[in-house]
Amino acid sequence: MGKNTKIAIITSAVIVLLIILIAAIPEIVKSIDENRAVAIVNGEKITKKEFTINYKSQIDYYGLDKAFLSQKVDGKTYEEQIKENILEGLIIRQIELQQAKKRNITLTGQxxxxxxxxxxxxxxDSENGLSFKQYLQTIGATEEEYKDQVIKSQIVSKLYDEVTKSQTASDSEIEDYYNSHKSDYEQVKASHILFKVSDPKEEAAKKKKAEEVLQMIKSGQSFEKLAQKYSEDDATKQKGGDLGYFKKGEMVKEFEDAAFSLGIGEISPVIKTTYGFHIIKVTDRKQLTLNDVRDEIKSKLESDKKEKYYQSLLEKWQKEAKIKKFENVLKSISI
Known part of the structure; x- marks a missing residue:
């Protein structure tokens, strides 16, 4: 092989390599940019790519657009406020993941x-498969990056369970709570006649009809039969409007306030809720015993104690953490 031939071959190879390199430059630049830190927590980086995935995911979830994000409240745009909140959340999660690592908390193979x-x-899934693919494209994540976010969330959940498992409620705490919240565990059994309002234009007519039916009840006609005839609650009308027993917090406020103010056999005036107009009749009242609600109270007290204890740990971990934020990188991110 002659010298000129060798030079030509080498030159061609260099040109090919240069072409490949030039073609790859945008991807290399993109990768370097995405790997920049928006924050460093105890020496560990939260990348621009990870932040962007979480940011776009929230924007997509709430259906926010640039016009909304550009609006200002208290001197900051919604975009700036949302970014700050997401970054704070990712910093906390990074701290949690570090605490999980210290405790050897990981996910099992299963x-x-x-x-x-x-x-x-x-x-x-034939229905959800396409939308899942579109969702990944919208948030700018690969399937592996999406899976990584799910794994991290589950590790944090396991951390929470581990560090709060000692936060239990004693029998005396459960009993004390029941005795001071007895009214919360009173039940009423009620029936109602509903006049639905789906259009504000029909509100006056529906209220008038409800008042007419209320007068029929007051004149001695059967509440149950009138419910079967006039109620627009398909689930209860054939049962004379019977809703069964319920306690506070299980019905909309206006309905609940009216029902718990009535004695057995009493009829309410016409009550307006988001569903329409109601006439309510209370048919029974009873007090749930401590044994009836022990498990419910235990669950509530322990949940409250766990949350309070975990928040105190988070505050401690955050104070101890070395955190550095990179505002210039944060500002470079947009939808």
Whole structure:
């Protein structure tokens, strides 16, 4: 092989390599940019890419657009406020993941497999498969990056369970809570006649009809028969409007306030709620015993104690953490 031939071959190879390199430059630049830190927590980086995935996910979830994001409240745009909140959340999650690592809290093979199976169900579902793919495109995430976010969330959940497992409620705490909240565990049994209002234009007519039926009840006609004839609650009308027993917090406020103010056998005036107009009749009242609600109270007290204790740990971990934020990187992110 002659010298000129060798030079020509080498030159061609260099040109090919240069062409490949030039073609790859945008991807290299993009990768370098995405790997920039929006924050460093105890020496560990939260990348621009991870922040962007979470940011776009929230924007997509709430259906926000640039016009909304550009609006200002208290001197800051919604975009700036949302970014700050997301960054704060990611910093907290990074601290939580570090605490989980200290305690050797990881996902089991079975837990990871369950995540993969769930993702595969999304992908292979004829209805949801396309929307899942579109969602990944919208938030700028690969399937692996999406899975990574799910894994991190589940590890944090396991951390919470581990560090709060000692926060239990004693029998005396449960009893004290019941005795000071007895009214919350009173039940009424009520029936109602509903006149639905789906259009504000029909409100006056529906209220008038409700008042007419109320007068029929006051004149001695059967509440149950009038419910069967006039109520627009398909689930209860054939039962004379019977809703069964319920306690506070299980009905809309206006309905609940009216029902709990009535004695057995009493009829309410016409009550307006978001559903329309109601006439209510209370048919029974009873007090739930401590044994009836022990498990419910135990669950509530322990949930409250766990949350309070965990928040105190988070505050401690945050104070101890070394955190550095990069506002210039944050500002470069947009939808």
């Amino acid at each position: 837990e990871r497999k369950a995540i993969e199976e769930r993702i595969n169900q999304y992908k292979n």
